[in-house]
Amino acid sequence: MRIFKFGGASVKDADGVRNLCEIITQFGGDSLVIVISAMGKTTNALEALVRRAYEGGEWKERYEALATYHSDICNELFAQVPEDVTNWLLQLKAALQTAEGSYEQFYDQIVPYGELLSTSIVYHQLSTQQSCVWLDARKCVKTNSLYTEANVEWELTEHYIARALPALLAQGPVITQGFIGSDASGKSTTLGREGSDFSGAIFAYCLQAESLTVWKDVPGLLNADPKRFPQAELFHELSFQEVTELTYYGAKVIHPKTIRPLAQRNIPLYVRSFVDPTGTGTKISESEKVGVKPCFVFKDKQLLFTLRVRDNSFVDESKLVRVFQALDQANVKINLMHSSALTFTFCMDYSAVKLEKLQSSLTEEFHVLYNEGLHLATIKNYTPESFELLPPLGEVILEQKTRNNFQVLYRPTESDEE
Structure with missing residues (x-):
């Protein structure tokens, strides 16, 4: 079969x-x-x-x-x-x-x-x-x-x-x-x-x-x-x-x-x-990990969503619980996220319906800001040489790097959009 x-x-x-x-x-x-x-x-x-x-x-x-x-x-x-x-x-x-x-x-x-x-x-x-x-x-x-x-x-x-x-x-x-x-x-x-x-x-x-x-x-x-x-x-x-x-x-x-x-x-x-x-x-x-080559993944139509607490308190665990409940209810998958003392920022695939749901459920507790039309590039299993293979990325909005993976959220140039 x-x-x-x-x-x-x-x-x-x-x-x-x-x-x-x-x-x-x-x-x-x-x-x-x-x-x-x-x-x-x-x-x-x-x-x-x-x-x-x-x-x-x-x-x-x-x-x-x-x-x-x-x-x-x-x-x-x-x-x-x-x-x-x-x-x-x-x-x-x-x-x-x-x-x-x-x-x-x-x-x-x-x-x-x-x-x-x-x-x-x-x-x-x-x-x-x-x-x-x-x-x-x-x-x-x-x-x-x-x-x-x-x-x-x-x-x-x-x-x-x-x-x-x-x-x-x-x-x-x-x-x-x-x-x-x-x-x-x-x-x-x-x-x-x-x-x-x-x-x-x-x-x-x-x-x-x-x-x-x-x-x-x-x-x-x-x-x-x-x-x-x-x-x-x-x-x-x-x-x-x-x-x-x-x-x-x-x-x-x-x-x-x-x-x-x-x-x-x-x-x-x-x-x-x-x-x-x-x-x-x-x-x-179900084999042992065999993929050691750098892998390049690009996603367009990304949205950066930024939440700032209204009462100037910290973005603590209780507030993050509320945020993740809203994300779950809107069926949103996070592609990249960053937390600071007063803000929580995440990147998601653009969806007008999901954006509206998030705004509706989070506006009472947070100031809501977002940026549309972004792209996300990921290098998995990066090497020093792999960065040289990336094309020009335009304006960098957010960048994260771990031991194995590199991600950058950017606003593409007009030529990239074409």
Whole structure:
């Protein structure tokens, strides 16, 4: 039993779909679950549709572009649009006309159509070559109702997957969606942006799989983004611990939640290239720490949040407890923090919704200041020479250095923004 996960870049067009099916035929073998993301930049397009529809703006032209994109891929593959793909598109259009509830809830009723469409198209292509089964992941992946960043209900999810998958796998590879689940009321939920890797880990954990393979457009896990660092080096093997730390700092090759369920059941993770599927890629497992190369991670769209106590008292433990309670309630992850006698400062990924929640809950006790449009650079396992590889960073706002890691928050230059 193995799990293969394919991201949006692997199925961005008809050739990508054909290539995915060739990889399944060549490397899949028996007893395989295939987890697939939305095609290309479909999730971005759906997010734009959500915003327009929820705010009462014009969305039909963007919808038609999205429908045409998927229909064109179908016509190239099958010379027609399969009935289930047409139905998904019609259901999406109807859902966009009924913007109800909170923005987050509406988002989670719209965005999953990307994965439903992509998996239906891949299913039809693969079924021309071998027997396979399509599964709606929402029937198995059960979550709470924290829309857009739902938490998995593990016991329920394991129960549904264990009950449904064996009979389906007996019929051939099972094709299902990443990124999506459903709550107790049956409403669609999503697991956080780029959450399809996590979906692969959920199925691997619940089925006690032999391995999870994530197919990317890079040869494996690199020590830097090759677009920024052409000299980026491939890791042939890494430990779960090393990769957990890299994802914490913002490395985008693997979703941050992916590692824990795999490590709990000692299921190795392979990162391989769908561009060159014969390459060795990277193996991530419960090994000793082997990653000693400096790793470079860059995150944009950072927000620096500064709290100053209103009564001129110290920022003591009781005040920090209040701050961290607010962070937990707003579901905020801190990327960098600094404390002084009168202020507490932290860096977070920008989110207008989370910013509003924090301001609302902390303004009574603190003066609240924030800076937007910042970038965060991290060097993990730095060496003296590694600092010379950093590009010009612009205005430095905050800098921290430990024995192994270096982080700098900065305001980029105009050329960086471009």
